[in-house]
Amino acid sequence: MKADGDPNLTVYFGGQYMPLGEARVGILTHALHYGTGVFEGIRAHWDEAQQELFVMRPLEHYERWKQNCGILRIAVPPSAQQLCDITVELMRRNGFRTNVYVRPLAYKSAERVGVSPDDQDSFAVIALPFGDYLHAEKGLHAGVSSWRRIEDNAIPARAKICGAYVNSALASDDARRCGFDEAIFLNESGHVAEGATCNIFMVRKGKLVTPPVTENVLEGITRDAVMELAQRELGLLVVERPIDRSELYICDELFFTGTAVGLAPIVRVDHRPVGDGALGAVTRGVRQLYFDATRGHLPTYWNWLMPVYQSWMKHEQDLSSPASISAG
Numbered sequence: 001m002k003a004d005g006d007p008n009l010t011v012y013f014g015g016q017y018m019p020l021g022e023a024r025v026g027i028l029t030h031a032l033h034y035g036t037g038v039f040e041g042i043r044a045h046w047d048e049a050q051q052e053l054f055v056m057r058p059l060e061h062y063e064r065w066k067q068n069c070g071i072l073r074i075a076v077p078p079s080a081q082q083l084c085d086i087t088v089e090l091m092r093r094n095g096f097r098t099n100v101y102v103r104p105l106a107y108k109s110a111e112r113v114g115v116s117p118d119d120q121d122s123f124a125v126i127a128l129p130f131g132d133y134l135h136a137e138k139g140l141h142a143g144v145s146s147w148r149r150i151e152d153n154a155i156p157a158r159a160k161i162c163g164a165y166v167n168s169a170l171a172s173d174d175a176r177r178c179g180f181d182e183a184i185f186l187n188e189s190g191h192v193a194e195g196a197t198c199n200i201f202m203v204r205k206g207k208l209v210t211p212p213v214t215e216n217v218l219e220g221i222t223r224d225a226v227m228e229l230a231q232r233e234l235g236l237l238v239v240e241r242p243i244d245r246s247e248l249y250i251c252d253e254l255f256f257t258g259t260a261v262g263l264a265p266i267v268r269v270d271h272r273p274v275g276d277g278a279l280g281a282v283t284r285g286v287r288q289l290y291f292d293a294t295r296g297h298l299p300t301y302w303n304w305l306m307p308v309y310q311s312w313m314k315h316e317q318d319l320s321s322p323a324s325i326s327a328g
């Protein structure tokens with residue numbers, strides 16, 4: 001996937017809405033040289049029948065972002081709720097009626113040479129029309145990477161730090177050049193960690209298994225959603241435990257999860273078929289549930305969604321209502 005930015009898109013940068021083409025940083029910016037930024041990825045899905053754009057769990061994404069920024073001592077002054085409001089406003093200003101990817105980015109913004117960071121921080125929120133990240137309809141061929149996942153005591157994988165994505169870029173580039181669709185990282189203890197930009201699940205002996213968050217993985221919000229859907233809707237037992245590499249070769253089903261990829265089935269791993277090499281029943285079931293939940297088709301999960309246009313209409317109504325006028 002590549003979502004090239006149209007310079008006329010409206011973005012939020014330097015505390016104001018402006019065209020993407022005018023949102024520029026200087027060549028000496030600290031984060032550009034040293035990777036001292038923290039980013040997020042949030043999805044909004046367009047539902048044609050309801051004529052609505054649903055942002056998926058934005059509050060949790062912004063809470064995670066602010067926490068992760070704290071690891072690098074980057075200040076993002078607005079609250080998570082205010083960041084949700086900025087996001088909805090961005091969607092409205094761009095008039096999106098398609099699937100969208102939102103990229104919040106906070107970074108050390110001083111323009112000077114020297115690795116030790118100071119307290120000069122900036123942030124931006126960019127929203128782009130965005131199709132499928134991996135073309136996963138028929139299932140992916142994933143390869144175990146010779147690159148190891150970064151360790152928490154070197155660069156925390158859970159923090160979504162810009163510089164840490166060199167690790168993902170190396171593995172992902174290598175995987176594609178070797179003919180795979182995506183890479184699977186092992187960590188330094190040799191256990192399965194995650195994909196280059198996604199978490200991983202396997203189905204084995206009727207259970208859904210994923211590595212725990214202490215295995216050098218990102219604490220994925222899609223991971224969390226999939227665990228809840230599998231447990232509540234399919235009655236599956238979900239287990240967080242270390243996974244050996246060889247279990248990838250003997251499991252029944254395997255899939256990636258992530259904001260950009262959604263739920264992407266893996267049908268081959270290191271040139272071996274996963275199960276019988278076709279999309280498995282659990283993968284198909286959870287994938288459909290995730291699709292329905294993110295498009296507002298499942299009332300149980302409406303609390304995950306922020307509807308862009310309805311909430312704007314409600315906001316407009318509130319503004320023009322006598323109550324809001326008298327409230328000043």
Ligand code: PMP
Pocket residue numbers: 041168194195196197198199217218219220221222223257258259260
């Ligand atoms: N792992 C990595 C390395 C990622 O970059 C992502 C994408 N944010 C994920 C997992 C999935 O996390 P989430 O479901 O929160 O998007």
